[in-house]
Amino acid sequence: MSAIRLRGLIRKEFLQVLRDPSSIAIAFLMPVLLLLLFGYGVSLDPAHVPVAFVVEQPSAATAQFTGAFRRSQYFQVVPMADMPQAEAALMAHRVDGIVRLRADFAARLKDGGDAPIQVLVNGVDANTARIVQGYVTGVWGNWLEHYAQSQGQELQPPAELRTRVWFNSALRSRNYIVPGLIVVIMTLTGGLLTAMVMAREWERGTMEALMVTPVSMREVLIGKLVPYFILGMGGMVLSVVVALWLFEVPLRGSVWVLVATSSLFMLVALAMGLLISIVARSQFVAGMIALVVTFLPAFLLSGFIFDIGSMPTVVQWLTHIVAARYFIAILQSVFLAGDVWSVILPNSLALIIMGGLFLLLIRRSARKRLE
Amino acid sequence: MLQRVWALLIKEFLAVLKDKRSRVVLVVPPLIQTLVFGYAATFDLNDLSMALYNEDPGVAARALVADFEGSPHFHVTHTITRQEQIETLIDSREVLLVLHIAPDFSRELVAGRSGPVQLIVDGRNSNTAQGALNYANEIVLRFNREWNAANGLRALPAHIESRAWFNPNLLSRWFIVSGLIGTLIMLVVMNVTAMSVAREREQGTFDQLLVTPLTPLDILLGKSLPGLIIGVVEATLMVLIVVYWFDVPLRGSLWTLYAGVVLFLFSAIGAGLLISSLATTMQQALMGSFLFMVPSIILSGFATPIANMPEPVQMLTLIDPLRYFMVVLRGVFVEGASFSLMLPQLWPMALLGLVSLSFSAWLFRHRLN
Amino acid sequence: MSAPNAAPAAGAPVLNVAGVSKHFVSGERRIDALRDVSLHALGGRVTGLIGPDAAGKTTLMRLIAGLLEPDSGAITVLGLDAAREPLAVQAELRYMPQRFGLYEDLSVQENLDLYADLQGVAPDDRPARYRELMHMTGLAPFTRRLAGRLSGGMKQKLGLACTLVRPPRLLLLDEPTVGVDPVSRRELWEIVYRLVREQGMSVLLSTAYLDEAERCDEVALLLDGELLGHGPPQAFTRDVRYRSYAVTAPGLKKRVIQQRLARAPGVIDAVVQSDAVRLVLDQDAAAVAERLLPGVDAVRLQPVEARFEDSFVALVRARRGEPAVAAGSDDGVEAAADGDRAVIEIHNLERRFGEFYAVRNLSFEVRRGEVFGLLGANGAGKSTTFRMLCGLLPPSGGEARVAGVDLRRARARARARIGYMAQKFSLYGNLSVLQNLRFFSRTYGLDRHRSQNRIAWALDRFDLHPVANANSETLSLGYKQRLALAAALMHEPDILFLDEPTSGVDPLARREFWQRINALAEHGVTVLVTTHFMEEAEYCDRLAIMAAGEILALGSPESIKARAAIGGVAASNVEEAFIRLIERRPAGAEAA
Structure with missing residues (x-):
């Protein structure tokens, strides 16, 4: 191992990244784009959901009920004359739901006769529909309490559910999407970019020229690992800074745990990228493989957006070979809960095993030969 | 002209399909992805692990516990006896939520008062937490109504009757799986077309094409038809999987669906060829299509509703062809939407395709080297 | 290991290849790249590895550099076994691969720095070494230019400079002159000879240019993975002595003479050279004008000095059993007969890229x-x-007519x-x-x-x-x-x-x-x-x-x-x- 040779390789790699538009696109443009899109553009929390209100016989009671919805930030009340009109609006996606108060609403309310409130949602987007239903129930509960008070009664439901949400009490989806995004961004530099740049050296014939110099294969590999490690960690730091200050995600764990586990994951991602590029010596093939085995799983099979526990057993089993899954578990805890060792240790162990395995495979398959 | 386009078409197909590996790459991954992601990408929450901390031996508490145990959404994995255990279980993510019933719950209920039930939820994944809360609320509401009815108590003054159109059980799989068709055929078709011109430029054969009497229109047709044909075949396979494997209803007419498929492919091919004509190397084309596809999938409303996005981002989605196709897919599959109802989605795709294709045809000859 | 910095005595072998075979498998096909090849290179000499396309030259180079392992046989480089001690071998020799191994997105200076780092050149020695190399290659004014923006000839020289940043004892150059213009080619040869002369370096160089073979001290001729001959180029030409002639016949275009000679009996090779047609005859064919060009008057056959190319063609043709003309020359293409009028007319053609004129004031016509x-x-x-002219690039100015069609109007018709x-x-x-x-x-x-x-x-x-x-x-x-x-x-x-x-x-x-x-x-x-x-x-x-x-x-x-x-x-x-x-x-x- 020679420090001068390593330095030369590392400097070369940095210069190449800076001069290659596609490397810059993956290393810098893509993370920023993803952060902005996800941070600002993507949200599972509906707000101002347009809901059609069909009040068949307006009265003080119905006005009070509608008022509760008007005050809620979740809804935008769209009054409609009758059901056919409201249904047409629902069909055309102009509203996401219908609340219908029948003509006898006020009367039954007065008699304590369990007045029905009909709620219709468009079930196509089931997730949104469910969330809207949840919000409706919430507004309804508040209104019920108000109503009881105004009647001088005390509302006494038999079981009263008091919920406490730990770690993310406002249930902001941004708080869990942004940590997940960091994982995706690091996978991008670690897996995709690394796989492509190594394959590029084979394709352009520079690998052959490198190999006839006195460098050892280990130096070549370290010369690739170090720059992209720094680049990936740079992406991580950028994302963390954006997460903390722009998107106001809390960081409850300690910084050193964040750095240590990120470095660990970065190594695993890099090892994957190198392994891919050793198998595939053309950029095109390397890019395709990296996309399919690193990027898409980091998105879909890691628990980033979709809950792993709700997947079928076979698919759940499959997620165990996705490194991103372990790191997402760690990151969500470190950001929102703190240094929870019972999460950090087993997941880190899984990452160490994966990383070790990949490095072993690289060592075995990367020989300083052209065959 | 027909003959020239035909020759080009055959050549393009040979270029893509002659190699066994690329044949496999084109067909197998999208189908496997449809299956895996069809299962993996779901917002439906099942068997959420929960712990019970029941301090009340009474009847009411037992009934409530039974309601939770009977729900398909929850799976009671732990029964605990001490307050401190809650933290351990939630912190380590062994359970998502803990239901705590205080010792006097049943006594209060029998006395006609409210009995408090505490639910502690892990909010690290806010979407899952939100879903769990909604399910728990539903269970408690039902429990209350039943308790009131059984004990002859006065019901609440009003109640909600909720119904969902088109998808009464609110299966998010219907939503995701139908959307997967759009996402995956976009991946395949962009790949085929984005490479097509760039590969020829890199290998120098594009010049060879340009010196033949082929007109830009011939080249355009020859380059887009393979993508269109492959896309339609692939879409058909996926529709079959979605309908017969995932049991998603196909309520609208096939002809509306295929109008959407063809127009979407038209616009996706336009984008692919545009990227391809701008690129000089295959690597640039690969990067370009990647940089195009990731935002267009995110902004399409595939996983998260467009309505939740801020206004400027919503404007941006207007140039995303996938956005329109998503509406068509879900409209035709789940809502049974008619052709005329889908018209506002169809013409923007046609327009996007027309613009991008004309621009790439112009670029064939006018790109400076 | 032998003393690394002492130049081997001139004439002592620095490289010995003994009975080396190497095959590759591509799909189901087995390709024998090298079959039982033995050769050597001497210290302080230029050894040429000559052979047509796919002869096995690059494979042999890579084997010598320790990048491939032979199936059988042994390669000794400066006393080291290339297969067993590749790292030690790579520390002693330098190898320039076919595409020069340059990082095109790095500047000239950055490429030099990289290779200086990789070859462990001490920082103190660098400025002097760089100056020397830049002077030798004439790249001094371009040190800040990206390697990818150099011309082919300059790339080749930069590749050489990077390879030589630490002077080796044995230099391997794999087809260094392909795709490079004659001026650059000549300059490269001058550099190579200076290295050999002044520093006692040994050079092994592969090439498909036969005129370059004659500049080598020794030549190894490879064909389809087998060694056809090994020795000084003169030894090769000696075998074809007195069989080469320059043929002229007034009144006949030399192209026509060449064509007819190529089909004549006993002819191994006929090529147009300067004002005459160069003819190489079979060993026992008689140089009789009437037999070679029947019916042509005043044919002059002037004996000329044999050159390496003559022997190469003779050797290869004998080996492959090919006739001088592989295919009939009637290609069945009959162009529209429209007299001897000009079919390409160019007048003041120009092409700008921004401020830069790639072509300007171009006028000529072709009949x-x-x-x-x-x-x-x-x-x-x-x-x-x-x-x-092919209609791939619109001109910025001037006129161009191809086949009577104005390129600015009806390119498709042309x-x-x-x-x-x-x-x-x-x-x-x-x-x-x-x-x-x-x-x-x-x-x-x-x-x-x-x-x-x-x-x-x-x-x-x-x-x-x-x-x-x-x-x-x-x-x-x-x-x-x-x-x-x-x-x-x-x-x-x-x-x-x-x-x-x-x-x-x-x-x-x-x-x-x-x-x-x-x-x-x-x-x-x-x-x-x-x-x-x-x-x-x-x-x-x-x-x-x-x-x-x-x-x-x-x-x-x-x-x-x-x-x-x-x-x-x-x-x-x-x-x-x-x-x-x-x-x-x-x-x-x-x-x-």
């Missing part, structure tokens, strides 16, 4: 049936001119009458030979019947039957070239554009190729060709030598040689004329 050559260093504007063969024989690699031909015949609008006829013709004339169903990317360069030409001729064009049609192809394939071109010209097809091989320029009726976007000289090869006269003595060949004309220009022009 029907003429073979017109466009020569120039890399970056002289040949390709740009070419692309404009295209139907031209055939185009792009650089590097651009074919669809994963389509078979047959599929490629079918595709091109269809795109040119040939109907089914005619298309079938033309494909049958192409398979026959170009000897493509044995490879008809092979994917074109698996073909050797020679076959690719034939296929590319066949594809360009599918629609029987009046005008043929050939962009570096022989680059990288071995001398035999080149001969065959020119045979066909000549025949086409005889049938009235107009041919416009660019080339780096100056001896090929002799086949042209007229030449234009370009530099910095302008025409430097225009005329027949003879008139150009006369223009390059020094002290009233004309240049002896086009290569010399070219170098003289380029060097007479004001300095610094290559920087463009």
Whole structure:
């Protein structure tokens, strides 16, 4: 191992990244784009959901009920004359739901006769529909309490559910999407970019020229690992800074745990990228493989957006070979809960095993030969 | 002209399909992805692990516990006896939520008062937490109504009757799986077309094409038809999987669906060829299509509703062809939407395709080297 | 390990290759790249590894550099076993691969720094070493330029400089002169000889240029993975002594003489050289004019000195059992007979890229049936001119008419009458030979019947039957070239554009190729060709030598040689004329 040779390789790699538009696109443009899109553009929390209100016989009671919805930030009340009109609006996606108060609403309310409130949602987007239903129930509960008070009664439901949400009490989806995004961004530099740049050296014939110099294969590999490690960690730091200050995600764990586990994951991602590029010596093939085995799983099979526990057993089993899954578990805890060792240790162990395995495979398959 | 386009078409197909590996790459991954992601990408929450901390031996508490145990959404994995255990279980993510019933719950209920039930939820994944809360609320509401009815108590003054159109059980799989068709055929078709011109430029054969009497229109047709044909075949396979494997209803007419498929492919091919004509190397084309596809999938409303996005981002989605196709897919599959109802989605795709294709045809000859 | 810095005594072997074999497996096919090859290289000498395309030169280089392991046999480099101690070997030798191994997105200086780091040059020694190398290669003014933006010749010199940043004892150069113009080629050879002379370096160099073989001290001739001969070049030429002649016959075009000689009995080789046709006869064939050119008067056969190329052709033809002319020369193309009028007319053509003039003030015309050559260093504007004439690039100014059609108006109509063969024989690699031909015949609008006829013709004339169903990317360069030409001729064009049609192809394939071109010209097809091989320029009726976007000289090869006269003595060949004309220009022009 020679420090001068390593330095030369590392400097070369940095210069190449800076001069290659596609490397810059993956290393810098893509993370920023993803952060902005996800941070600002993507949200599972509906707000101002347009809901059609069909009040068949307006009265003080119905006005009070509608008022509760008007005050809620979740809804935008769209009054409609009758059901056919409201249904047409629902069909055309102009509203996401219908609340219908029948003509006898006020009367039954007065008699304590369990007045029905009909709620219709468009079930196509089931997730949104469910969330809207949840919000409706919430507004309804508040209104019920108000109503009881105004009647001088005390509302006494038999079981009263008091919920406490730990770690993310406002249930902001941004708080869990942004940590997940960091994982995706690091996978991008670690897996995709690394796989492509190594394959590029084979394709352009520079690998052959490198190999006839006195460098050892280990130096070549370290010369690739170090720059992209720094680049990936740079992406991580950028994302963390954006997460903390722009998107106001809390960081409850300690910084050193964040750095240590990120470095660990970065190594695993890099090892994957190198392994891919050793198998595939053309950029095109390397890019395709990296996309399919690193990027898409980091998105879909890691628990980033979709809950792993709700997947079928076979698919759940499959997620165990996705490194991103372990790191997402760690990151969500470190950001929102703190240094929870019972999460950090087993997941880190899984990452160490994966990383070790990949490095072993690289060592075995990367020989300083052209065959 | 027909003959020239035909020759080009055959050549393009040979270029893509002659190699066994690329044949496999084109067909197998999208189908496997449809299956895996069809299962993996779901917002439906099942068997959420929960712990019970029941301090009340009474009847009411037992009934409530039974309601939770009977729900398909929850799976009671732990029964605990001490307050401190809650933290351990939630912190380590062994359970998502803990239901705590205080010792006097049943006594209060029998006395006609409210009995408090505490639910502690892990909010690290806010979407899952939100879903769990909604399910728990539903269970408690039902429990209350039943308790009131059984004990002859006065019901609440009003109640909600909720119904969902088109998808009464609110299966998010219907939503995701139908959307997967759009996402995956976009991946395949962009790949085929984005490479097509760039590969020829890199290998120098594009010049060879340009010196033949082929007109830009011939080249355009020859380059887009393979993508269109492959896309339609692939879409058909996926529709079959979605309908017969995932049991998603196909309520609208096939002809509306295929109008959407063809127009979407038209616009996706336009984008692919545009990227391809701008690129000089295959690597640039690969990067370009990647940089195009990731935002267009995110902004399409595939996983998260467009309505939740801020206004400027919503404007941006207007140039995303996938956005329109998503509406068509879900409209035709789940809502049974008619052709005329889908018209506002169809013409923007046609327009996007027309613009991008004309621009790439112009670029064939006018790109400076 | 032997003392690393002591130069081996001149004449002592620095490299010994003993009975080396190497095979590769591609799909189900087994390719024997090298079969039982033994050779050696001596210290302080230049050893040439000569052989046509796919002879196994690169494989041997890689084996010597320890990048591949031989199946059998042993390679000893400076006393070290290349297979067992590759790292130690790599510390002692330097190797420049075919594409020079440069990082194109790094500047000249950055490339040098990288290789200095990798080869462990002490920081204190660097400035002096850099200065020396930059001076030697003439790259000093360009140290900040990106390697990718250098011309081919400059890249080659930078590649050499990077390889030499720490002077080795043994230098391996793999086809260092491919795709490089003659001036740069000559400069490279000067550098190599200086290294050998001043530093006692040993050089092993592979090349497909046979004239370069004669500059080597020793030559190893490889063919299809086997060693055909090993020794000083003179030893090779000795075998063909007294069999070479220069043939002239007044009243006959030399192209015609060459064609007829090539088909005459007992002829091993006939090529156009300067004003005459160079003839190599079979060992026992008699040099009798009546037998060689029956019915031609006043034929002069002048004995000439044998050269390496003669022996090469003789050896290879004997080995492969090929006749001098592989295919019939009647290529069945009959161009529209419209007299000797000009079919390409260019007047004040220019092409700007921003502020930069790639081509300016270009005027010439080409008549029907003429073979017109466009020569120039890399970056002289040949390709740009070419692309404009084919309708690939719109001109920024001036007029150009091809086949009577104004290129600014009806390019599509002009295209139907031209055939185009792009650089590097651009074919669809994963389509078979047959599929490629079918595709091109269809795109040119040939109907089914005619298309079938033309494909049958192409398979026959170009000897493509044995490879008809092979994917074109698996073909050797020679076959690719034939296929590319066949594809360009599918629609029987009046005008043929050939962009570096022989680059990288071995001398035999080149001969065959020119045979066909000549025949086409005889049938009235107009041919416009660019080339780096100056001896090929002799086949042209007229030449234009370009530099910095302008025409430097225009005329027949003879008139150009006369223009390059020094002290009233004309240049002896086009290569010399070219170098003289380029060097007479004001300095610094290559920087463009």
